[in-house]
Amino acid sequence: MSDLLERLRGRGWRMTSQRRVVAEVLDGDHVHLTADEVHARAVERLPEISRATVYNALGELVSLGEVIEVSTDGRAKRYDPNAHHPHQHLVCSSCGTVRDVHPTGNPLADLPATERFGFTVAAVEVTYRGLCPSCA
Amino acid sequence: MSDLLERLRGRGWRMTSQRRVVAEVLDGDHVHLTADEVHARAVERLPEISRATVYNALGELVSLGEVIEVSTDGRAKRYDPNAHHPHQHLVCSSCGTVRDVHPTGNPLADLPATERFGFTVAAVEVTYRGLCPSCA
DNA sequence: TTCTTGACTTGGACTCTGTCCATCGTAGGA
DNA sequence: TCCTACGATGGACAGAGTCCAAGTCAAGAA
Incomplete structure (x- = not known):
């Protein structure tokens, strides 16, 4: 829970x-x-907090590696606090709901050297798309 | 080449x-x-063409399945005309260059039923991230 | 405890990407 | 050639995010 606060302070x-x-x-x-x-949600607890401050704080949490930025659609980025457990995302194409999922396999290993074009590949993101039970 | 034009007319x-x-x-x-x-690029050939028209045309090409919309960062969408050959993307985290790649394996098969939470999974996108040779 | 200062917050202006709409123009069939 | 429904235009608008100058404050020093 407030592990996060402790880590940040530390x-x-x-x-x-x-x-x-x-x-x-x-x-x-x-x-x-x-x-x-x-x-x-922040405004509910601290009515004067500004948008710029929220953006600043989110950006820093991302830089610190405590939060992951997820762009599932072309719209607003989403912020995923589950940064310490590798996972991928399952997105509902209709309502936009996002769930963390844990596929088997290692997609990084699936990209042969001949398909890397000299890039230093550091990470891979997998996004599954479909309809959630409510939207189906 | 102008297969595309022919197909569209057809x-x-x-x-x-x-x-x-x-x-x-x-x-x-x-x-x-x-x-x-x-x-x-369109303006170079047809100086009066408007932004709205380009957006309309791109949207239609996407609907027709002739072009794929790719959101590699949270910024502008990119349009990929290679819609008829399944592929994934390799993105340079520094300059944003995008390359088409063809990983082995089938990521859809890597998502067990227990990790689907009742979703009807229809598609999967894989984005590899790293540095291109020029940026490394 | 109080002081000090550099870091943080604020809010408004601004940018970028994309959408909408009323009006005008034209592709392509009759 | 003429008609007309569909497409193009450009300007206003909206959503997401960034920037900046001025004001505020957390936390270390005394």
């Missing part, structure tokens, strides 16, 4: 009420919120 | 000079352009 992240609230919002429910949704 | 796509230019831009170099880049 890493010298200057703790302000705004940053605390953003971290708590992400640490709470295990969902994939957009920046605006994070802002909306 | 499918009853009303051919205007604007639509022709957009199709030709995509059909030419085999790169992954943003809508603005498509517009810039």
Whole structure:
């Protein structure tokens, strides 16, 4: 739970009420919120918090590797606090719901050297798309 | 080459000079352009073409299944004319270059039923990220 | 505890990407 | 050649995100 807060403090992240609230919002429910949704929830606890501050805090959490940025559609990025367990995403094409999934296999190994064109491949993202039970 | 133009005409796509230019831009170099880049190239051939028209044409080409929309970053979508050969993408994290790649294996088969949460999974996108030779 | 200061927050302006709409123009069939 | 429904135009608008100058404050020093 507030492991996250402890880790951040331990890493010298200057703790302000705004940053605390953003971290708590992400640490709470295990969902994939957009920046605006994070802002909306943060405002419930700290009415004066500004959009810019939420964007700043999210950007820093991403840089620190505590949160993953997910662009499932061309719209707003979503923020995934489950950064310490490798996983992929399953997205509903209709309502946009995102679920973490754990496929078997290692997609990195599936890309032969001849298909790497000299790139240094560092990561792979897999996005499964379909319809969730409610939308099907 | 202008297979694309033929196919579109054959499918009853009303051919205007604007639509022709957009199709030709995509059909030419085999790169992954943003809508603005498509517009810039279209303007070279047809100076009066408007942004809205380019967006309309791209949207229709996507609906027709002739072009694939790719969101590799949270920024502008890119349009991939290589729609008739299944492939995945390799993206340079520094300069944004996108290359088509053909991994082995079938990632759809790697998602066990227990990890599908009742979703009807229809498609899977794999994005490899790293640094291209010029940026490394 | 109080002071100090550099880092953080604010809100408004701005950019970028994309969509919408009323009006005008034209491809292609009769 | 003429008609007309479909397409193009461009300007306004919207959503997501960034930037900046000015004000505020966390946390270390004294």
